[in-house]
Amino acid sequence: MEHKKTYNAKQLKTPHGNLIIEGPISSDKLAGYEFHEDLVAFRPPAQQHEALVGIAKLEEGRIIIARNRHTIVGYVTYLYPDPLERWSEGKMDNLIELGAIEVIPEFRGYAVGKNLLIVSMMDDAMEDYLIITTEYYWHWDLKNTKLNVWEYRKVMEKMMNAGGLEWYATDDPEICSHPANCLMARIGKRVELESVQKFDRLRFMNRFMY
Numbered sequence: 148m149e150h151k152k153t154y155n156a157k158q159l160k161t162p163h164g165n166l167i168i169e170g171p172i173s174s175d176k177l178a179g180y181e182f183h184e185d186l187v188a189f190r191p192p193a194q195q196h197e198a199l200v201g202i203a204k205l206e207e208g209r210i211i212i213a214r215n216r217h218t219i220v221g222y223v224t225y226l227y228p229d230p231l232e233r234w235s236e237g238k239m240d241n242l243i244e245l246g247a248i249e250v251i252p253e254f255r256g257y258a259v260g261k262n263l264l265i266v267s268m269m270d271d272a273m274e275d276y277l278i279i280t281t282e283y284y285w286h287w288d289l290k291n292t293k294l295n296v297w298e299y300r301k302v303m304e305k306m307m308n309a310g311g312l313e314w315y316a317t318d319d320p321e322i323c324s325h326p327a328n329c330l331m332a333r334i335g336k337r338v339e340l341e342s343v344q345k346f347d348r349l350r351f352m353n354r355f356m357y
């Protein structure tokens with residue numbers, strides 16, 4: 148499969164300044180920008196910056212960023228699922244995962260997250276993909292937001308819905324281990340039935356139990 152990436156951008160005004168939401172961004176551009184020190188949700192900022200540069204270099208990898216002048220203040224990543232996860236077991240070249248999304252606390256609640264999703268889907272090539280994301284409550288910033296798991300889950304759903312991702316049932320044990328965890332997905336307009344059926348089989352691998 149050819150992974151065509153077309154750059155899109157939009158401006159977003161917030162009370163803390165104007166942002167450019169843009170991508171997919173090249174690894175060189177990404178490496179040249181400052182990476183805000185409050186981007187700490189997944190790894191220490193320097194390591195996460197390096198990881199994003201690596202993802203942008205992957206054929207299927209996509210990074211969309213929220214930028215305040217020269218500084219990255221938010222991002223979302225898309226790449227093939229981890230080879231150790233069930234989602235890669237179907238060896239589907241059109242299944243990519245929204246792996247991480249983060250916005251610095253200063254810019255949260257101003258639709259930056261939603262706009263990262265919106266700009267991601269501006270690229271028509273996204274209609275060729277089945278995009279998944281796995282939501283585990285232990286990745287959420289419950290401490291700083293002071294939201295409970297259900298309130299946080301609502302934030303995640305509203306944000307993902309802005310990009311057309313919807314809740315999908317699964318019997319994945321890790322997802323089923325807590326009711327706030329979930330699988331969300333967006334099936335592109337040009338994804339064929341065969342891929343959808345393959346995805347259904349990946350979602351339910353323990354059917355012998357029923």
Ligand SMILES: CC(=O)SCCNC(=O)CCNC(=O)[C@H](O)C(C)(C)COP(=O)(O)OP(=O)(O)OC[C@H]1O[C@@H](n2cnc3c(N)ncnc32)[C@H](O)[C@@H]1OP(=O)(O)O
Pocket residue numbers: 188245246247248249250251254255256257258259260261262280281282283286287288292294301302303305306
């Ligand atoms: C696959 C994964 O990456 S899972 C991990 C997700 N990432 C994290 O948890 C990292 C830490 N958290 C963050 O970086 C941010 O809080 C994000 C990315 C989850 C959300 O980013 P934001 O820019 O704040 O999201 P955005 O402003 O678009 O909000 C989406 C919706 O949630 C609502 N919302 C956002 N924050 C809050 C809050 N603290 N309380 C109540 N509602 C909220 C918004 O009002 C909006 O709802 P609306 O459509 O009714 O207006």
